[in-house]
Amino acid sequence: MKSEFVLAFNQICSDRGLPREVVREALETALVSAYRRSLGIHPTQEVRAEIDLMSGKTRFFVEKLVVERVTNPKAEMSLEEARAINPDAAIGDKIQVEDNPRDLGRIAAQNAKQIILQRIREAEREARYAHYVQQEGEIVHGTVQSIKPHAVTLHLEGTAEAILPRSQQVPGERYTMHQRIRAYVLEVRKTGRGPQITLSRSHKNMLRRLLELEVPEIFNGTVEIKAIAREAGSRSKVAVFAKQPGIDPVGACVGMRGVRIQSIVNELGGEKIDVIEWSPDTAVFISKALSPARVLCVRLDDDPAEGRTANVVVPDDQLSLAIGKAGQNARLSAKLTGWRIDIQGVTEAATWALQQVNEDPDVLPALGYAAEMLPTVAAALRRHEEEQLPYNSEELLAMRQIIEGVWNYYASIKDAERARLRAEEEARRAAVESARAARRAAIEAAIARIPARAY
Structure with missing residues (x-):
């Protein structure tokens, strides 16, 4: 039959959720402190306690110095006493x-009790921090405990509390007391009062984790999320790619009759989610990113000075759809692809192209067979x-x-100019290096002409 000590010890481990060794170490530390306080042992003198978890008995071991003449029995012992324990x-x-x-x-016992409680609280804080620091980047469930203008406090599983700052909340989302919600663990910091857990519902990785939970193909790696662009509470775009042939990545994410994506939309409060297929061809990827708008043509300009720009032409009736409300569709597409996107209607772009043909005599020969289309384009613009x-x-x-013909002509001119500038820069660096080498050679030749006796 187990003793009362063993039952109480196991109860503490179970209620606090702590390992047995941690509680045992806290008890032994407290008993050593009580022993020192009761007997007046010097702090530099080593004392340790051993607890038998089966019987509950405690044994104390104190370190004593072997001397010829004992003056302090608490810290010293004679040689005869020492050899009775260790003959050597x-x-x-x-x-x-x-x-x-x-x-x-009594005082030492009260001190031991305080130390035990303090050590157990410290161990609890360490255990909570170790648990939640592994949860960084994951989704947790929480219950709304308090609502303030700057933040919402959530009670997580166990005894931990987390903060959902206003900056990490979804705009327009309202919370009620005791409401159970899911959130993304943004950061976990160690403090004197335990882990400080910061949550987010507006982070783009919140959407990533929800997709992993709802779409088995993403969870097992068959479908990969290449990029996410999100404006929380309003709209998001997700680019996905199938690693195995024969799998429709968009269909896997949307699910049968949209069940999978609708579940995520409901969790995010009706936020619209566009799932598009990622393509290694940047122009194709940008065209798909601007969906639901139809794209006519795309020109990529990767300028080292001005950055990466994509010029996109869409039919006139698709222009407002491509730009989106307050520019949202174009803005999300730019975030998703990593390119700055300039969108034009086809009438504006075609008018510009005809103007360049009329003003620059070198453009027409560069068009080649496409020049035969000029009368058709001019007639279409007039009719429109x-x-x-x-x-x-x-x-x-x-x-x-x-x-595209006019674009390619001016792109070739720009590429030639960049090549010329690179060649000039390389020539300048080569000239500088040649001058340095000539100077070093002249110095070495001058030094060689100095007679040895001059040194």
């Missing part, structure tokens, strides 16, 4: 001696201006060829 003991050795007092005293009719597919194809 000599003067100056330190021997561990068992010393079990009958009573440690007079009758306000949309362009047909043949007219859009002709405009695309003319626009």
Whole structure:
């Protein structure tokens, strides 16, 4: 039958959720402190306690110095006493001696109790920090405990509390007391009062984790999330890619009749989520990122000085859809692809292309066979201006060829200019290096002409 000590010890470990060794170490530390306080042991003198978890008995071991003449029995012992414990003991050795007092005293017992409680609280804080620091970047469940203007306090599983700052809340989202919500663990800091856990519901990785939970293909790695652009509470775009052939990454994320994506939309309070297929071809990827708008053509300009810019042309009736409300669609597409996106309607782009053909005599020869489309494009622009009719597919194809031809001509000029500047820079660096080498050679030749006796 287990003793009362063992039952109480196990109860503490169970209630506090602490390992047995941690509680045992706290008890032994407290008993050593009580022993020192009761018997007046010097702080530099080593004392340790051993607890038998089966019987609950405690044994104390105090370190004593072997001397010829004992003047302080608490810290010293004679050679005869030492050799009774260890036959090889000599003067100056330190021997561990068992010393079990009958009573440690009321004050020492109270001190031990305080130390035990303090150590257990410290161990609890360490255990909570070790648990939640591993949860960084994951989703946790919490219950709303208090609501303040600057933050919402959530009670997590166990005894931990977390903060959902206003800056990490979804705009327009309202919380109620005792409401159970899911949030993304943004950061865990160690403080004197335990772990400080900061949560977020607006972070883009919140959407990533929800997709991993709802879509098995993402969780097992068959479908990979390449990029996420999110404006919390309003709209998000997710680029996905299938690692195995024959798998539709967009269909896997949306689910049968949109069940999977709708579950995430409900969790995020109705936030719209666009799932698009990632492509290694940047122009194709940008075209898909601007969905639901249809893109006519894309030109990429990777300028080392001005950055990466994508010029996009869309049909006139798709212009407002491509830009989006307050520019949201274009803004999210730029975040998703990492390119600055300039969007033009086809009428504006075609008018510009015809103007360049008329003003620059070198453009027309560069168009090649596409120059045959110029009369068709000019006629389509006139008809559109007079009758306000949309362009047909043949007219859009002709405009695309003319626009891309003019783009390619000016892109070739810009590339040639960049190559010229790079060549000039390389020539300048080579000239500088040659001048330095000539100077070093001249100095070495001058030094060689100095006779040795001059040194």
